[in-house]
Amino acid sequence: MKNTILEYFLKYVKIDTMSMEDQNKVPSTDKQFNLAKVLVKDLEELGLEDIKLTEHCFVTAVLKSNCNSNLHIGFVAHMDTIPGFSGTNVNPQIVNNYDGKVIKLKGIELNPKQFPFLNDLVGKTLITTDGTTVLGADDKAGVADIMAMLNYYVNNPNQPHVNIHVAFTPDEEIGGGIDYMDVKGFGCDFAYTVDGLHYDEIEYENFNASSALVEVSGLDIHPGSAKGQMKNAARIAMEFDSLLPEFERPEYTDGYEGFNHLCEISGEVGSAKLVYILRNHDKNKLLKQQNDFMNTEAFLNNKYGKGTVKVTIKHSYSNMRELIEKDDRCVKRAEVAMRSLGIEPVSNPIRGGTDGAKLTLMGLNTPNIGTGGYNCHGPYEMACLEEMELVVKTLIEIAKEQ
Numbered sequence: 001m002k003n004t005i006l007e008y009f010l011k012y013v014k015i016d017t018m019s020m021e022d023q024n025k026v027p028s029t030d031k032q033f034n035l036a037k038v039l040v041k042d043l044e045e046l047g048l049e050d051i052k053l054t055e056h057c058f059v060t061a062v063l064k065s066n067c068n069s070n071l072h073i074g075f076v077a078h079m080d081t082i083p084g085f086s087g088t089n090v091n092p093q094i095v096n097n098y099d100g101k102v103i104k105l106k107g108i109e110l111n112p113k114q115f116p117f118l119n120d121l122v123g124k125t126l127i128t129t130d131g132t133t134v135l136g137a138d139d140k141a142g143v144a145d146i147m148a149m150l151n152y153y154v155n156n157p158n159q160p161h162v163n164i165h166v167a168f169t170p171d172e173e174i175g176g177g178i179d180y181m182d183v184k185g186f187g188c189d190f191a192y193t194v195d196g197l198h199y200d201e202i203e204y205e206n207f208n209a210s211s212a213l214v215e216v217s218g219l220d221i222h223p224g225s226a227k228g229q230m231k232n233a234a235r236i237a238m239e240f241d242s243l244l245p246e247f248e249r250p251e252y253t254d255g256y257e258g259f260n261h262l263c264e265i266s267g268e269v270g271s272a273k274l275v276y277i278l279r280n281h282d283k284n285k286l287l288k289q290q291n292d293f294m295n296t297e298a299f300l301n302n303k304y305g306k307g308t309v310k311v312t313i314k315h316s317y318s319n320m321r322e323l324i325e326k327d328d329r330c331v332k333r334a335e336v337a338m339r340s341l342g343i344e345p346v347s348n349p350i351r352g353g354t355d356g357a358k359l360t361l362m363g364l365n366t367p368n369i370g371t372g373g374y375n376c377h378g379p380y381e382m383a384c385l386e387e388m389e390l391v392v393k394t395l396i397e398i399a400k401e402q
């Protein structure tokens, strides 16, 4: 099985699928079709049914149930890699029987002192970058894991399984790709994104998210004769930020703690602008954070005059937990699958959003499971083949008739 996983994985990571911000189209880059077409071919070779590639670069296919099961389970992974770091000419390096020492790559090194998890991977097979690109394990490890699971069932036709639906999707890294998914057409009772890290992860809590735009209008007057009149928007913008709770910032928070993150500040005397993202797993706590923004607006308008500060809050996405709890077959099934392999499932709150959270809100409960990848989004990215194998075994168990 390891060879099958590795073969798929190495083939997919070598295909450049970087997505790109601000393109106003899905997929954001045409090159994502290059992987999509290879996947269509691989699915055809496996003999899957209803293989489709849409104009928005969604690849879907079905392996029909070979037993009495009427259950339809979906497995989803994204094809694109992050826009922030090169995914061109990925040259994966294989480290067999890892000896626990520093792994030297071009210009960088994977050092167990910096990445202590490496100490747990001694003796394992690691796949790294050559130091100059991402690896694309996020999320081609997920794509390869799903393909290896399909490969297992196609080659073991006596093993009873449910209806297995797969979807390989575009533009996860820039957000928004999944909005073009035909959830009804996918036809599943529930699904999983295979887009986490560790093989023992089952994640079904993510942030509730909104954004806040703070616009400050000042009054620009010659500084020599400004006494009692000038309203310096840049300074008022700084004051706005200083009035927000000091410790509710990303650099001070962890686990279930929410934050307000100042992503952008710009301005001069006449006008200034602050852009924040607000995050919390707890809906009511997020409302409190939003209230802090509105109260700060009111306070500063009282101090500097009506209309000085204008806050606009927009909803971004919601925590999937509430919906998952209403029908938690997906979580329960994954937990049973992992335990049958001797894996104790771990559920950490995701400090971000996932495509699965969006799918859940679109009506398809979709928690997230791990891939066997590490250190996403940069040249330190790597994967552990034995952990990918555990993920594939978990997927096989999930799809098994129970």
Ligand SMILES: [Zn+2]
Pocket: 078, 138, 139, 172, 195
């Ligand atoms: Zn991902």
